[in-house]
Amino acid sequence: MSSFASHILPALDSFGIWSYWIVGLAAFLEGWWVTGVMAPGTLVVDAGGALVRLGHLDFFDLTWFVAIGAMLGGEASWHSGRWLGARIRLPQNRAFFRAEELIRRHGPLALVIGRFLGPVASLAALAAALSGMDRRRFVIWNIISGIVYALVHVAIGYLVGDVLARLTPYLPRLIPPLGLLAAVILVTWAITRQARRGAPLLRATLTALRQRVATWPPVVRFGMAHPRTANFIADRLDPGHGGGLLATGIAILLIYLIALLVDGTLDLALVPATGELDQRVSNLAHAYWSPLGLEVAAWVTQLGRVPVAALVAVGTVTGLALFGRRAAAFGLAGAVLGNSLTVTLLKLAFGRERPELAYFLETSNSFPSGHAAISVALYGSLALMLWRERLIGPTTAIVGGVGLAIGIGLTRIYLIEHYLSDVLNGWIVGTIWMVIGLAIAEGVRRRGPAVGTARHVTGIAVMIACFGAAGWVAVHHRPSPAERSLEPPAAIADLPAAIGTDRLPLEVVTLGGDALPPVSAVSAGLSVAQIADRLIANGWLRVPAPDVVSVVAALRQDLTGHPNAGATAPAGFRASRPADATLHAPGQNTVLRLWEAGQDATAAPIVAWAVAPEVRSRTWSAEAATTAALAPFPGPRDRLSPAPSAGTSDRSGAAGPLILLKSDIATPPGAGHE
Structure with a gap:
C-alpha cells in the first residue's frame, strides 16, 4: 500500500x-x-x-x-x-x-x-x-x-x-x-502528474456544467428571487473570480486543518493514551540512538532553529521582493510571521514540559514543535511559492518541501526534543499557515501585478548575506548535548508488596498500546546483562534488531506459523520503556523480554521478566515458558498472586501465579533447577 x-x-x-x-x-x-x-x-x-x-x-x-x-x-x-x-x-x-x-x-x-x-x-x-x-x-x-x-x-x-x-x-x-x-x-x-493532465479537461467540464446549470429554470427562478445569494454562490464557484473556486477550496482546506489541530489538542488534553504513546515513542527513539545518527540529526535540526530559520526567511522574502515577485514575498512573509505567533501562543497556553531524555537542553515549552511548524511554514511555503512563480517544477517543489518538513520533524523525535504529538501538531500548524500564505499570495496576485520592478544584483547580495549568516550560525552556534547524571535505580525495600503497583507495574504493551502477556517473573540478584549472558550460555539467542532481513524473516514466521531464528520481535514496553534485552529460545516458541526495574534493600538489581509466544499456538503456556526461562537460575522462589494494577482489569495472558526469584550472582551458569 x-x-x-x-x-x-x-x-x-x-x-x-x-x-x-x-x-x-x-x-x-x-x-x-x-x-x-x-x-x-x-x-x-x-x-x-x-x-x-x-x-x-x-x-x-x-x-x-x-x-x-x-x-x-x-x-x-x-x-x-x-x-x-x-x-x-x-x-x-x-x-x-x-x-x-x-x-x-x-x-x-x-x-x-x-x-x-x-x-x-x-x-x-x-x-x-x-x-x-x-x-x-x-x-x-x-x-x-x-x-x-x-x-x-x-x-x-x-x-x-x-x-x-x-x-x-x-x-x-x-x-x-x-x-x-x-x-x-x-x-x-504521481497524483500531481495525474492532476496536471486532467486539469484542462476538468476546467472545461466545470465551465460547461456551470453554464448549463445557470440556464436551468429552477436556478433562474432562485436567482430572480434571491439575487444577492445567487451572485455570492456563483462568485464562490467561479474559477476566474478573485474570491472564487480557489478561495473556496482554500477555505475548506483551512477548516479541515483547524479541525485536525483542535482534535489533536483535545487528544493531548483528554486522552491519556496519547501521552502514553508519546512516552513509548520517546523511549524507543532513545534505544536507537547512535553516534552517527545523533550527529546527522543534530545538523539537520539546525535548519529549524529560530536564528537560522529567521535569517533564511529574511533572505528569501527580501530576495523575492527585490526580484519583483511581490505576491510570493507577501505570501511567504505572512506564513512565517503567522506561524511564529501561533506557535508562541500555543506553547504558552499548553505549557507542556520537554521530554526528560532530550539530547539538547532547551527551555521553551514542548507543544507544538516549533521546528516542525517552521519546516512547513517556511520551507514548504517557499517551495510552494517558487512553484507558483514557475521558477521550479512540481517534482522539485515536492522533493524540497516535503523532504525538509519530514526530515526536520523526524530529527525532533529522534533527538527526543519533542514528543510525537508535538511534531504532528506542529506540522498541522505549519500547514495551516502555508495555506494562508498561499491565499495571501493569490490575493496580491489578483489585485495588482504580481511581478514588480526587479533589482537582481541587490536581491542576490541580500540572499547571499542572509544565507551566509544562517550557515555561520548553524555551524558555530550548535547547542551542546545536555549533561545529565545517571539517576540511581529506584529502591524497593518491600519487593513482594511493590509487585503489581505503580512502583513495579506488570503490564506489557506494544508501541501502539496493544496488550502483550504481562510480567510473569521478577528476580533480585542478577542484572539484565548477567541474566542474558547466562541464558545465551544455555542455548538462548538474542533477538535480531529490526532490519530488512530480520523483518522479512519475522513476516515469514508469522505467515507460516513456524519460529525462525533470524526473525526480529515486536517491541514490548513496560512502564513506557522498551525491553533492555530480548531473547528467544530456539525450538521453544518463546520470546523473553527483560527490564531493569530497580534494586532491593540490599542494592541487588531487580529485573522484570515477560514471556510471549513467537507464533500463535494453542499449546503455548506462559507458566511453562517462564519455568523454562528460569531453569538455569537456582535460588529460592516464591509464587505470588499480585492484585491487578490501577487501570487494569486482570493479568491477561499470564497463566499461573507470578514467580519471585532470588538468584545468587556467584552461581555458575546451568547449575541447578527449581
Missing part, C-alpha cells in the same frame, strides 16, 4: 460509520470521468479494505457501498457524456483512445476490464456512451463491473492490510526517513 493510502487509514478510521459513505463516494469519484482523472478513489477503496482486515469495517457492507458508488460513477459518466459530448472538447489523449479501442474490441465487457486499467477506469463508460451502446446493455454491464470492482479492490485492501497487520509490530514507528520520504514523494508526484 502506498504512503498516501497509509495516511488515509487513520483518517477513515476516525469517521466511524461515515467511513462507508466516504469510501463509497471515493468509488463514485473514481468512476466519473470528470473527477476520475484526478481523484485517487481506488487508493481510498484499498485503504477501506485494509480497515476491514483491522476489524474497523465490515467486508460485505463496505463492498456494497463501493459497488453502488462505482455504478453511480459509471452512470454519471454515461449521462454527462451524452449531455456534454456536443458542448465541450472531449479528452483527446492516450487513455481515452485506449478506452475507445476497448469498447470496439470487447463491447460491454470493456466496462469490466476498464475498471482495472488506471486512467481508463472512468473513461470506459464515457466511450461507451459516445459509441452508441444500447442503454440496457450498458446498465447491466455497469452493474456487473461495479460489483467486480468492489469485490476485487476491497479484497486487495484486505490482503494488504493483513500483511501490514503482521509486519507493523516488528517495525519501529520511526521508520527509515529516506524510505518514508521516497514513498511520499513518489505518490505525491
Whole structure:
C-alpha cells in the first residue's frame, strides 16, 4: 500500500460509520470521468479494505457501498457524456483512445476490464456512451463491473492490510526517513502528474456544467428571487473570480486543518493514551540512538532553529521582493510571521514540559514543535511559492518541501526534543499557515501585478548575506548535548508488596498500546546483562534488531506459523520503556523480554521478566515458558498472586501465579533447577 493510502487509514478510521459513505463516494469519484482523472478513489477503496482486515469495517457492507458508488460513477459518466459530448472538447489523449479501442474490441465487457486499467477506469463508460451502446446493455454491464470492482479492490485492501497487520509490530514507528520520504514523494508526484493532465479537461467540464446549470429554470427562478445569494454562490464557484473556486477550496482546506489541530489538542488534553504513546515513542527513539545518527540529526535540526530559520526567511522574502515577485514575498512573509505567533501562543497556553531524555537542553515549552511548524511554514511555503512563480517544477517543489518538513520533524523525535504529538501538531500548524500564505499570495496576485520592478544584483547580495549568516550560525552556534547524571535505580525495600503497583507495574504493551502477556517473573540478584549472558550460555539467542532481513524473516514466521531464528520481535514496553534485552529460545516458541526495574534493600538489581509466544499456538503456556526461562537460575522462589494494577482489569495472558526469584550472582551458569 502506498504512503498516501497509509495516511488515509487513520483518517477513515476516525469517521466511524461515515467511513462507508466516504469510501463509497471515493468509488463514485473514481468512476466519473470528470473527477476520475484526478481523484485517487481506488487508493481510498484499498485503504477501506485494509480497515476491514483491522476489524474497523465490515467486508460485505463496505463492498456494497463501493459497488453502488462505482455504478453511480459509471452512470454519471454515461449521462454527462451524452449531455456534454456536443458542448465541450472531449479528452483527446492516450487513455481515452485506449478506452475507445476497448469498447470496439470487447463491447460491454470493456466496462469490466476498464475498471482495472488506471486512467481508463472512468473513461470506459464515457466511450461507451459516445459509441452508441444500447442503454440496457450498458446498465447491466455497469452493474456487473461495479460489483467486480468492489469485490476485487476491497479484497486487495484486505490482503494488504493483513500483511501490514503482521509486519507493523516488528517495525519501529520511526521508520527509515529516506524510505518514508521516497514513498511520499513518489505518490505525491504521481497524483500531481495525474492532476496536471486532467486539469484542462476538468476546467472545461466545470465551465460547461456551470453554464448549463445557470440556464436551468429552477436556478433562474432562485436567482430572480434571491439575487444577492445567487451572485455570492456563483462568485464562490467561479474559477476566474478573485474570491472564487480557489478561495473556496482554500477555505475548506483551512477548516479541515483547524479541525485536525483542535482534535489533536483535545487528544493531548483528554486522552491519556496519547501521552502514553508519546512516552513509548520517546523511549524507543532513545534505544536507537547512535553516534552517527545523533550527529546527522543534530545538523539537520539546525535548519529549524529560530536564528537560522529567521535569517533564511529574511533572505528569501527580501530576495523575492527585490526580484519583483511581490505576491510570493507577501505570501511567504505572512506564513512565517503567522506561524511564529501561533506557535508562541500555543506553547504558552499548553505549557507542556520537554521530554526528560532530550539530547539538547532547551527551555521553551514542548507543544507544538516549533521546528516542525517552521519546516512547513517556511520551507514548504517557499517551495510552494517558487512553484507558483514557475521558477521550479512540481517534482522539485515536492522533493524540497516535503523532504525538509519530514526530515526536520523526524530529527525532533529522534533527538527526543519533542514528543510525537508535538511534531504532528506542529506540522498541522505549519500547514495551516502555508495555506494562508498561499491565499495571501493569490490575493496580491489578483489585485495588482504580481511581478514588480526587479533589482537582481541587490536581491542576490541580500540572499547571499542572509544565507551566509544562517550557515555561520548553524555551524558555530550548535547547542551542546545536555549533561545529565545517571539517576540511581529506584529502591524497593518491600519487593513482594511493590509487585503489581505503580512502583513495579506488570503490564506489557506494544508501541501502539496493544496488550502483550504481562510480567510473569521478577528476580533480585542478577542484572539484565548477567541474566542474558547466562541464558545465551544455555542455548538462548538474542533477538535480531529490526532490519530488512530480520523483518522479512519475522513476516515469514508469522505467515507460516513456524519460529525462525533470524526473525526480529515486536517491541514490548513496560512502564513506557522498551525491553533492555530480548531473547528467544530456539525450538521453544518463546520470546523473553527483560527490564531493569530497580534494586532491593540490599542494592541487588531487580529485573522484570515477560514471556510471549513467537507464533500463535494453542499449546503455548506462559507458566511453562517462564519455568523454562528460569531453569538455569537456582535460588529460592516464591509464587505470588499480585492484585491487578490501577487501570487494569486482570493479568491477561499470564497463566499461573507470578514467580519471585532470588538468584545468587556467584552461581555458575546451568547449575541447578527449581
